[in-house]
Amino acid sequence: MTVTRYVCAMAMAGAIALAPSSVFAQESPQALRQEIDQLRKDFDALKQQYGDRLEALEKKLAAVDGAATPTPTPTPEAAAPAPPPETAAAAPPAAQVPPGAEGAGGPTGALPTYGSAVKGSNVFNPDMAVIGDFLGAAGTNRVNPTPSLEMHESEVSYQAIVDPYARADFFLSFGQEGVNLEEGFLTLTELPGGLLTKVGKFRSAFGKVNTLHNHILTWTDRPLVTQNLVGGEDGIDDAGISVARLIPNPWIFLEATGQVFRGDSGEDPYGNAVFQSTKRSELAYVTHLRGYHDITDDANIDLGFSYSYGHNGLSNGNAVDPGSLVTQLYGIDATYRWKPLQRSLYHSFVGRGEYIWSRRDQPTGLQSGSGMYVSGDYQLGRRWFTGVRFDRSAHAEDASLTDTGGSFIVTYWPSEFSQVRAQYRRTNYNTAPSIVSSANEILFQFQFSIGAHGAHPF
Amino acid sequence: MKRYLALFITALLLTPVAARAQGKLNVMTTTEDLASIAREIGGDHITVEGIAKGYQDPHFVEAKPSFILKLQKADVLVVVGRELEIGWLPPLIQQSRNSKIQPGSAGYIDASLQATILEVPTGQVTRAMGDVHPLGNPHYWMDPENGKRIGKEIADKLSELRQNDKAYFAQRLADFTTRLDAAEKRWLAQLAPYKGTKVVTYHRSFPNFAERFGLDIIGYVEPKPGIPPSPQHTLDLINDMKRQNVKVMLIEPYFDLKTPNAIGRDTGAQVLVMPPSVGGVKEITDYFKLFDYDINLLVEAIKKTGAK
Numbered sequence: 001m002t003v004t005r006y007v008c009a010m011a012m013a014g015a016i017a018l019a020p021s022s023v024f025a026q027e028s029p030q031a032l033r034q035e036i037d038q039l040r041k042d043f044d045a046l047k048q049q050y051g052d053r054l055e056a057l058e059k060k061l062a063a064v065d066g067a068a069t070p071t072p073t074p075t076p077e078a079a080a081p082a083p084p085p086e087t088a089a090a091a092p093p094a095a096q097v098p099p100g101a102e103g104a105g106g107p108t109g110a111l112p113t114y115g116s117a118v119k120g121s122n123v124f125n126p127d128m129a130v131i132g133d134f135l136g137a138a139g140t141n142r143v144n145p146t147p148s149l150e151m152h153e154s155e156v157s158y159q160a161i162v163d164p165y166a167r168a169d170f171f172l173s174f175g176q177e178g179v180n181l182e183e184g185f186l187t188l189t190e191l192p193g194g195l196l197t198k199v200g201k202f203r204s205a206f207g208k209v210n211t212l213h214n215h216i217l218t219w220t221d222r223p224l225v226t227q228n229l230v231g232g233e234d235g236i237d238d239a240g241i242s243v244a245r246l247i248p249n250p251w252i253f254l255e256a257t258g259q260v261f262r263g264d265s266g267e268d269p270y271g272n273a274v275f276q277s278t279k280r281s282e283l284a285y286v287t288h289l290r291g292y293h294d295i296t297d298d299a300n301i302d303l304g305f306s307y308s309y310g311h312n313g314l315s316n317g318n319a320v321d322p323g324s325l326v327t328q329l330y331g332i333d334a335t336y337r338w339k340p341l342q343r344s345l346y347h348s349f350v351g352r353g354e355y356i357w358s359r360r361d362q363p364t365g366l367q368s369g370s371g372m373y374v375s376g377d378y379q380l381g382r383r384w385f386t387g388v389r390f391d392r393s394a395h396a397e398d399a400s401l402t403d404t405g406g407s408f409i410v411t412y413w414p415s416e417f418s419q420v421r422a423q424y425r426r427t428n429y430n431t432a433p434s435i436v437s438s439a440n441e442i443l444f445q446f447q448f449s450i451g452a453h454g455a456h457p458f
Numbered sequence: 459m460k461r462y463l464a465l466f467i468t469a470l471l472l473t474p475v476a477a478r479a480q481g482k483l484n485v486m487t488t489t490e491d492l493a494s495i496a497r498e499i500g501g502d503h504i505t506v507e508g509i510a511k512g513y514q515d516p517h518f519v520e521a522k523p524s525f526i527l528k529l530q531k532a533d534v535l536v537v538v539g540r541e542l543e544i545g546w547l548p549p550l551i552q553q554s555r556n557s558k559i560q561p562g563s564a565g566y567i568d569a570s571l572q573a574t575i576l577e578v579p580t581g582q583v584t585r586a587m588g589d590v591h592p593l594g595n596p597h598y599w600m601d602p603e604n605g606k607r608i609g610k611e612i613a614d615k616l617s618e619l620r621q622n623d624k625a626y627f628a629q630r631l632a633d634f635t636t637r638l639d640a641a642e643k644r645w646l647a648q649l650a651p652y653k654g655t656k657v658v659t660y661h662r663s664f665p666n667f668a669e670r671f672g673l674d675i676i677g678y679v680e681p682k683p684g685i686p687p688s689p690q691h692t693l694d695l696i697n698d699m700k701r702q703n704v705k706v707m708l709i710e711p712y713f714d715l716k717t718p719n720a721i722g723r724d725t726g727a728q729v730l731v732m733p734p735s736v737g738g739v740k741e742i743t744d745y746f747k748l749f750d751y752d753i754n755l756l757v758e759a760i761k762k763t764g765a766k
Binding site: 161164167187189190191194195196246253255290292293294297300302337339341342343344345346382383415416417450453454455456458 | 511513514515518520521522523524526527530541544545546548549552553555557560561562585588589684685686711712713714
C-alpha cells in the first residue's frame with residue numbers, strides 16, 4: 001500500500017511541476033486579449049510601412065533600368081543570363097567591376113555572383129580527387145611491350161558518407177582504351193557483430209598487390225606473378241559482396257575476410273582470364289586471413305593467407321554443361337615494415353614477398369604452376385626512395401614455362417602530392433619450351449594528385 | 459502483489475542507469491596532448507589512451523591495424539581536427555567497426571570546436587602554398603587558453619554520454635581551469651621580460667604559443683608547410699635572421715636538425731629542440747609540464763643568447 005501512496009505522491013509532484021504554464025495562461029484572459037490586439041495593430045502598421053518602402057524601391061529600380069543605356073553586353077565569361085532583379089537584389093555579395101576596367105565592351109556595374117545561392121548544397125558533395133599516372137618506356141620488349149609514352153591512367157575518386165550507416169567510394173579509371181570502373185562500393189559501418197561489409201565492385205582481398213591501386217605501388221608495373229597468375233593489371237576485381245571480421249584474441253590483430261564475386265576477372269598478358277563465369281551459378285570466392293603484429297613501436301609484421309576458387313570459362317567438353325572447369329589459387333604474403341617514429345619523415349623500410357600457387361583445370365589436364373616476388377624499398381631521405389624486386393612466375397596455362405625478372409627503382413617525391421620514378425627492368429620471358437626472350441627496359445613514371453587529401457597508404 | 463509489480467517496474471527503470479554508471483568510459487585520443495587533458499577532465503571515471511606519440515609528427519602517423527583494435531573498443535574518440543589527422547585517421551575509423559566513434563556520433567569529439575584557431579586562410583587556397591590546412595592551423599593546443607576550451611569541449615561531451623557523472627566532470631573541469639589559470643599567470647610572468655623576442659620555427663607549429671606568450675615568429679625553416687628546406691629559402695632566411703638579429707630557433711623533435719644547425723652556425727642562433735606535444739621528451743608527462751618544459755627551455759636560451 002505504501003508503494004501505491006508513493007506513486008500517487010510522485011504523480012502529484014509531476015502535475016505540480018507541469019502546472020505553472022497552464023496557470024499562467026489562465027491568469028487573466030482580459031489582459032492577454034488586449035496584448036494580442038496591440039500586437040495586431042503594431043503588425044498592421046509595420047506592414048503598411050514596408051509596403052510603402054517596397055513601392056518606393058521598385059520605382060527607383062525601374063528608373064535605374066530605364067536609364068541604363070544599352071544593356072551591358074555580356075562577355076564570354078558572363079554569358080549566363082543575368083539574374084532577374086529580385087534575385088540580384090537577394091544575392092548577398094555583389095562584386096563590382098574593378099575601377100579602370102569599365103568600358104572596353106565589358107560589363108559595367110554589379111557583376112552577377114555565382115555559387116553563393118547553391119553553396120549549401122556543395123557541402124554534401126563527395127571528396128573528389130584525380131590521380132594522373134604517366135608512363136614512359138625505353139628499350140626493347142618483344143613479348144609484352146608498352147608504348148613509349150602513355151597517359152596510362154587517370155583515376156578519379158569520389159568518396160563520401162552516404163548516411164549514418166554507410167559510406168561509398170568510387171574510383172573511375174580513364175585509361176588508354178576507355179573508362180573502367182576500377183572500384184565502386186558501399187561500406188556498411190554499422191552492422192552488428194563487428195562485420196565490415198562491402199557491396200559493389202572492388203579489388204578482391206587476394207594477397208597484397210591485388211588489393212592496391214596502381215598509384216600506391218612502389219613500382220611502375222606489377223610483378224610477373226600477378227601478371228601471369230592473378231589476372232594482370234586489373235587482377236581479381238569484380239562485382240561482389242565482402243564481409244570481414246576481426247577475430248578477438250589476446251596476442252595479435254587477426255582479420256578474416258570472405259568474398260563472393262560474380263566470377264569474372266582480369267586477364268594475364270597471354271589472354272587467359274583467371275576467372276570467367278558462363279552462368280549465374282559460377283561464382284568466384286576469395287578468402288583471406290590477415291595477421292598483424294607490432295614488434296616494436298618502429299617495426300611490425302603483416303602476414304596473410306589467401307585462397308580463391310572460381311570457374312575459368314574453359315569447357316570440359318560436355319555439350320550440356322559447358323564451362324565448368326575450375327581455377328584455384330593459394331597465396332601467402334608477408335610484409336615487414338620499419339619506420340622509426342621520431343624520424344618517420346626521413347627513413348623507412350618495407351620488405352615484402354608473395355608466393356602464389358595456381359591450380360588451373362584445362363581441357364588438356366591440370367596445370368599447376370607457382371610464382372613469387374620479393375621486394376625491398378628503403379627511404380633514403382625525405383624525398384628519395386630506392387627499391388629492388390625479384391620476380392619469378394610460371395604461366396597459368398602452361399606451368400612448364402617460367403618467366404623471371406628483376407628491377408631496380410628510384411623514386412623522388414617533390415611533395416606528398418607528386419612523385420617521379422625510374423625503374424630499370426630486365427625480364428626473361430619463357431615464351432615456348434627452351435625459348436627465352438630477354439627484355440631490358442627503362443621505365444619512367446610521373447604521378448600527381450589533385451583534389452581532396454587522401455589517406456596515406458599503409 | 460501490487461507491491462512486487464511496483465518494485466519490479468522500479469528495478470526495470472533503474473537498471474539501464476545502473477548499467478551505464480558501471481564501467482569506465484574508454485576514451486581514445488589522437489594525440490598525447492588530448493589524452494592528458496581528457497585525463498584531467500575524466501579522472502578515474504574514464505580510461506584514456508593516445509594514438510600518436512608526442513615525439514612523432516602528428517601529420518604522418520601510420521594507420522597501423524593495431525590502432526584499429528584499440529578504436530574498436532573505444533566509447534569515445536577525441537580528435538585534434540582541422541584536418542591534422544586527415545592522412546591516417548579516416549581509414550582507422552572506417553575499419554574500427556565501431557558506430558560510437560564515427561564522425562557525427564555522440565562519441566566523436568572534435569576538440570577544436572570551441573578553440574581559437576589561427577591562420578584560417580582567406581581567399582583562394584591552392585597546394586602551391588604547400589600542405590596548407592584550409593580549416594586553419596591545427597596546432598592550436600599550444601595555448602593554455604585553448605587548453606581550457608578543449609577541456610570544456612571534452613567535459614561537455616562526456617557529460618552528454620554519462621549524465622550521472624555530469625557534476626564530477628564539471629568539478630574536475632573547474633579544478634583544471636583554476637590550476638591552468640594559475641600556471642598560465644606564472645608562465646606569462648616568466649616570459650614577460652622577453653616580450654617581442656624574434657624567433658624562427660621549422661613548421662608552423664607554434665602560432666598559438668607565440669601569440670599567447672608574445673613571441674614574434676619572423677620565418678620558417680620550411681619554405682612552405684610540408685615542403686622540405688631549399689637552398690635559396692635557407693639563404694634568404696639566414697639573411698633575414700641576421701638583419702633582424704634572431705637568436706633562437708624552435709625545432710620540433712621530429713625534424714632533421716641538419717639545416718637548422720647550419721643556419722644556427724651561420725647566424726649564431728641557438729637551435730632549440732622544442733616539443734609541441736606531451737610526450738615529446740620523457741619529462742613532459744602532462745599538459746602542464748609541456749609548457750613548463752618549453753618555457754624554461756626558451757627562457758634559458760633567451761638569457762644565454764641575449765636575444766631580443
